[in-house]
Amino acid sequence: MPTRRLSARACPCPSPCASFRASPSAVDDSAPRLYNPSLSRRISQPLCHNFDAPAPAQWEAASSMKEYQSDKIRNVALVGHQSSGKTSLVEALLYNTGATTRQGHISEGNMVSDWDDEERERSLSLSTSLVPVEFQDHKINILDTPGFTDFQGELKNAILVADAVIVVVDAVAGVEVGTELAWEFARLCEQPIMVVINKMDRDNADYDAVLEQLSGQFGDYKFIPVALPIGHNAPFDGVGNALTQKAYFGAGAERVDLPAEYADALEEANMALMEAAAEADDDLLEKYFEEETLSFDEIRDGMRKASRSTILKTVPVFAISATENIGTVPFLEALVAYTTAPAERNVAIERAGEADTLAAPQSDDDPLVAYVFKTLNDRFVGTLNYFRIFSGTISNDGRNINARSGADERFNALFVMRGKEQFPVKTLHAGDIGVVAKLSDTKTGDTFVDTDTSLRVTAPDFPAPLYMLAVNPRGQADSAKMGPTLSNLCDADPTLRWRQDSDTRQTVLEGMGQIHLEVTLKRAEALGVNIDTEMPKVPYRETITGNADSSYTHKKQTGGAGQYGR
Numbered sequence: 001m002p003t004r005r006l007s008a009r010a011c012p013c014p015s016p017c018a019s020f021r022a023s024p025s026a027v028d029d030s031a032p033r034l035y036n037p038s039l040s041r042r043i044s045q046p047l048c049h050n051f052d053a054p055a056p057a058q059w060e061a062a063s064s065m066k067e068y069q070s071d072k073i074r075n076v077a078l079v080g081h082q083s084s085g086k087t088s089l090v091e092a093l094l095y096n097t098g099a100t101t102r103q104g105h106i107s108e109g110n111m112v113s114d115w116d117d118e119e120r121e122r123s124l125s126l127s128t129s130l131v132p133v134e135f136q137d138h139k140i141n142i143l144d145t146p147g148f149t150d151f152q153g154e155l156k157n158a159i160l161v162a163d164a165v166i167v168v169v170d171a172v173a174g175v176e177v178g179t180e181l182a183w184e185f186a187r188l189c190e191q192p193i194m195v196v197i198n199k200m201d202r203d204n205a206d207y208d209a210v211l212e213q214l215s216g217q218f219g220d221y222k223f224i225p226v227a228l229p230i231g232h233n234a235p236f237d238g239v240g241n242a243l244t245q246k247a248y249f250g251a252g253a254e255r256v257d258l259p260a261e262y263a264d265a266l267e268e269a270n271m272a273l274m275e276a277a278a279e280a281d282d283d284l285l286e287k288y289f290e291e292e293t294l295s296f297d298e299i300r301d302g303m304r305k306a307s308r309s310t311i312l313k314t315v316p317v318f319a320i321s322a323t324e325n326i327g328t329v330p331f332l333e334a335l336v337a338y339t340t341a342p343a344e345r346n347v348a349i350e351r352a353g354e355a356d357t358l359a360a361p362q363s364d365d366d367p368l369v370a371y372v373f374k375t376l377n378d379r380f381v382g383t384l385n386y387f388r389i390f391s392g393t394i395s396n397d398g399r400n401i402n403a404r405s406g407a408d409e410r411f412n413a414l415f416v417m418r419g420k421e422q423f424p425v426k427t428l429h430a431g432d433i434g435v436v437a438k439l440s441d442t443k444t445g446d447t448f449v450d451t452d453t454s455l456r457v458t459a460p461d462f463p464a465p466l467y468m469l470a471v472n473p474r475g476q477a478d479s480a481k482m483g484p485t486l487s488n489l490c491d492a493d494p495t496l497r498w499r500q501d502s503d504t505r506q507t508v509l510e511g512m513g514q515i516h517l518e519v520t521l522k523r524a525e526a527l528g529v530n531i532d533t534e535m536p537k538v539p540y541r542e543t544i545t546g547n548a549d550s551s552y553t554h555k556k557q558t559g560g561a562g563q564y565g566r
């Protein structure tokens, strides 16, 4: 490999921007970084567009959601061990893009993503939240998944419908069980992976140790640091970007020259990044050998291909503190630059029961294929179905067929959601994620089509339930509603089941663990059904388990010849 480094470039803007001219000493260290009310003012300054800087308009608060074409959409699943900081990261991204005026915090119970009362009470994500953020003229549909293993059904469906998986790892705890679970499923789905090493502000945070642990644990992947931790007035108060070789302090909306002590490390990272990008493509490799350098666009292109390649398995890595909002703007930029548009992925489907592939590129003009990855039952709003369009379009007031039930479903309440906030939309394009209310016969795992009802998007293998409870309606009013409500909840969650046990005459609810069932019962309560629980009985049964020898002599004398047998 050539060893030439990226040389510093002059800003090509007609009038070089302030941020480009800024030196490290120009960084205002006295400015508050947490809940920074001046962030939007600072980032609204015109910045140099050639250096990943956001344009001013993208930082204005969004009052409605624009319609996005396929190439302007990115779908990413945030996954990782419980409490690694996925929801906190979403809050930082929402704040940075102007969707919120104050960054939500778990301790304050004001998150957009964990909006459910039960989630806020437990300080735990309990289901996948859809949180679109608008940035650099793109819509990034973030799927914030729960890390708690009881909810791995949610995790699997989110990974299936995303186009890239962002694994969030705690910079102190490192790789944990939840990290491995999510990683292995992303691998199974052949999804590109990016890593966020979060909580870099914590005392014992160790970026290098986590990186080493990741390389040891997932040895067939190649880890490429893109945003490296740097400290100016604190051990971690910004990141150095391996692409631009600039420093980004605080959230990272402005770039400044890199403090000298990080120059060598960033040059090394720049080389590794360029080499990883060059490996993805013969033309890039040839150019790299000839010219010993690649342009920013070529590096980004190469990295997108290298991350999607099942051979190269290249993983860009970012240092972040979600709660302190450090390093989050370069990460937002990476979500646009380093992940592919939705149409560039092959999707596993079944046609008339046979395994098949919906080959890339898919488009608006192809027949509709959309997968329902989440169903939410609300007492007041009714049933909401969250779907990802793999090809074709879905419009408000249109009709689409549910391939499983055959129902000709009318879509007259179509919107996109951000947490619990709804934005009505007219049309959703190939690759987008939307929500539809008031369908007649649709549940999680279903596929919408135009005509070919033999087609299904291949659903993940969901784990079998591991835990069960016997359930009883609390009052007479509850007894009529309990069955239908449990059926609705099971339709929404493929890892949940209920049944009548004919031996014990108990109604049994089965799920992934105690918290899973507790949350299910709370959801039933919110739907107006109160349910009590008891330990399930284990029916005592006898069965023949082996062979035995015995002998018996049958003698019967009733006069005459009698009977004799042995």
Ligand SMILES: Nc1nc2c(ncn2[C@@H]2O[C@H](COP(=O)(O)OP(=O)(O)OP(=O)(O)O)[C@@H](O)[C@H]2O)c(=O)[nH]1
Residues within 6 Å of the ligand: 080, 081, 082, 083, 084, 085, 086, 087, 088, 089, 106, 107, 123, 124, 125, 126, 145, 146, 147, 148, 198, 199, 200, 201, 202, 320, 321, 322, 323, 324
């Ligand atoms: N110091 C520090 N704490 C953080 C950071 N990010 C998250 N936390 C804290 O970690 C805890 C868990 O954060 P969450 O954002 O709920 O983590 P999560 O990954 O969404 O958790 P689950 O969805 O339940 O798996 C909270 O107390 C956060 O305040 C960070 O960057 N620095």
Ligand SMILES: [Mg+2]
Residues within 6 Å of the ligand: 086, 087, 088, 114, 124, 125, 144, 145, 146, 147
């Ligand atoms: Mg969470």
